[in-house]
Amino acid sequence: MLGLTDEEAEERRRRGQGNALRLPPSVSLWRILRRNALTVLNGVLFGISLVLVALGLLLDAAFTALPILLNVAVGMGQEVSAKRKLDRLALIARPTATVVRGGTERSVDPAELVLGDVVLLRRGDQAVVDGVIVEGRLELDEALLSGESEPVARGAGEPVLSGSVCVAGGAAVETTRVGAATFSNRLALRARAFRDERTPLQHDIDRAIAAVAVLTVAVAIPAGLEFHHHGGLLSPAAVQAAAVLVAIVPQGLAIMITVTYAAAAVAISRAGAIVQRINAVESMSRVDTLCLDKTGTLTTQRIVLDELIPIGVSRPEAERQLARLAASVSAPDRTTRAIAAALPGHPTPPAAEVPFSSARRWSGLTFEHQAGLETVDAEAGDYVLGAPEIVGPAAQLEERWSRTVAERAEEGARVLLFARAPSSAGPASDLRDDDAEHRLPDGLQVRAILVLREELRPDARATLDALAAAGVELRLISGDDVATVTALARRAGLPGLAGAAGPSGRGAPPSPLVAASGRDLEPLDDAALAGRVARTIVFGRVDPETKARLVQALRSLGHYVAMVGDGVNDVLSLKRANLGIAMQSGSAATRAVADLVLADDCFAVLPLA
Structure with missing residues (x-):
């Protein structure tokens, strides 16, 4: 693969097709x-202060101007702090990129890439531009962009978005979008936009002070004219009247509200929440609708082995063999870590290993006979862990067990088959065919069905119950499959779902009136979307843009909306909500735009706040 020449790259850079981009500041200091x-109110009050100075009432002038100055200083301090966080916000680290130029691989700064460059992605690399795969195959972690927890496979002709991370495989990607046009930079530009979310109380205080100030001016003008004609503006009576009129204006009310907010923020921090926008303490008390992300919010970042169904062997034997496999893999993933946590075992060096691939959808280990170790010797052979639709046919899974697999999958669980192909005393299989391609071994026998589920936070159910008891409506919004999200919502006890679940997550299928796919919502206009969101509780397959639209639709219905999230895919919806809440373990971008951060990811703080 030749890629572009240096001359072609330089020509495209001159035409403005380079990846160099300097993001503008979120907001200017001016x-x-x-x-x-x-502001008009400040202008009126400062004008009154100048009049008082002219009348020689310096103390009254100070008491009029000082609260306004303090309030301006506090407001500017908060906004400058928020500006600095937003200006530092970046969705992509700036590593080097591997590009092919003139048939030679080289490492370059991402800013040197141009449209049409061929960029090589290997395991651990983050895509810094948008492109399309021209050669190879890889697995991408797109959780940063979509919130989906499982890697997705991409092959030739399929797109790669900037911000995604290669977790397996490798590919050559032709750059199709650079600079401000890339997905991650478009998201970053919107995330950096400054917002000033004022609360109802602040609006009421502003209106009250403005009304009194206008009334004071309206009274002061005829009074001043009267004193001008009878005794002069500097007469003792005029000065006393001016002092009385100024005392009517509650100019200290704004700063007292700020002080009250600060005291409340300290109290909330003791409960385990960090206030980043001082009026968030009022917003929290006004929330009537709470939108929740799934992964990292209702759940931890882990999955757990929820159920093991032995087939043809005793439970202890199935558990022992499974524990050995999970302990022996060279590169544990979320699945093998969940198995190892539930079934601790001792590692045995395998004779051959096939790592998991979302394209292959199975992994395997081969254990050889070991003289003198009867238990290990009896368990020599090929061991496979994989998707039922791949391993089941190869192992001729019985129909009754296929029905069990289907039932668990319909509940939103991740179902795997654990199978073994016994080995003779001869050399071990290397799980490859004659063309050196990985293949499932002959003679596979299913030993167990594994049911894995995402781990709920321990306080999730109690927290949701407390919020519902306080009259807060709940919405669950996720990038994962609708059935998976609905099943987890039932396990967590999300109010409004028919067929409440027991510990296993079983319940009635999701009704279209309570669950919806983001892909069905994307074409709807704002009015239709608002109508749908009013009667829907669970949303799956939702991208960041649609998630933000859902929050805005709830606000258009008159709700005071809070959004809880932890990933970059939640940034836009956090900014669109009346109150944005981030988990402390969430991404730096999410914490930067949040109004409230839950220290130690303590979800149970919300009802208290």
């Missing part, structure tokens, strides 16, 4: 000053 200081 705009922050103007928003906080140059």
Whole structure:
């Protein structure tokens, strides 16, 4: 593969097709000053202060101007702090990229890439531009972008979005979008946009102060004219009247609200929440609808072995063999770590190993006979862990067990088959065919059905119950499959779902009135989306843009909405909500835009706050 020449790359860079991009600041300091200081209300009060100075009432002038100055200082301090966080926000680290130029691989700064460059992605690399695969196959972790917890396979002709991470395989990717046009930079630009979410109380205080100030001015003008004609504006009576009129204006109310917010923020911090926008303490008390992300919010980042169904062997034998496999893999993944946590075992060096691949959908180990070790010798052979639709036909899984697999899958669980092909005393199989391609061994026999589920946070159910008891409506929004999200919602006891689940997560199929796919919602206009969101509780396969639209639709219905998230895919919806809440273990971008951060990921803080 030749790629572009240096001359072609330079020509495209001159045409503005390079990847160099300097993101603009989120907001200017002048705009922050103007928003906080140059308001009509402040102008009126400062004008009154100048009049008081002219009348020689310096103390009254100070008491009029000082609260306003303090409030401006506090407001500017908060907004400058938020600006700095947003300006540092980046969705992609700036590593080097491996590009093919003139048939030679070289490492370059991502800013040197141009449209049409062929970029090589290998395990551990993060895509820094958007492109399409021209050669090879890889598995991508797109959790940063979509929130989906499982890697996805991509082959020739399929797209790769910037921000995704290669977790297996390798491919050559032709760059199709660079600079501000890439997916990650478009998301970053929107995430960096500044917002000023004022609460109802702040609006009420502003209106009250403005109304009193206007009334004061309306009274002061005729009174001033009267004093001008009878005794002069500097007469003792005029000065006393001015002092009385100024005392009517509650200019200290705004700063007292700020002080009250600060005291409440301290109290909330003791409960385990970090307030990043001071009026968030009021917003929390006004929330009537709470939107939750699934992975990392209701659940931990782990999966657990929920059920093991032995087939043709005793449970202890199936558990022993499975524990040995999980302990012996060279590169544990989420699945083998979950098995090892439930079934600890001792590792045995395998004679051959096939790592899991989402394209292959199975993994395997081969154990050889070992003289003198009767138990190990009896368990020599090929061991396979994989998807039922791949391993089942090869092992001729019986129909009754196929029905069990289907039932568990319909409940939203991840179902795997554990199978073994016994080995003779001869040399071990290497799980390859004559063309050196990985293959399932002959003579496979299914030993167990494994049912894995995402681990709920220990406090999830109690927290949801407390929120529902407080009158807060709940919505669960995720990038995962609708059935999976609905099953987990039932396990967590999310109110409003028919067929409440027991510990295994079993329940009635999701009704279209309570569960919806984001792919069905994307074509809807805002009015239709608002109508649908009003009667829907669970949303699956939702991308970041649709998630933000769902939050906005709830706000358009008059709800005061809070959004809880932990990933970059939640950033837009957090910014669109009245109150954005991030988990402390979430991404830096999510924490940067959040109004409230849950320390130690303590979900149970929400009802208390």
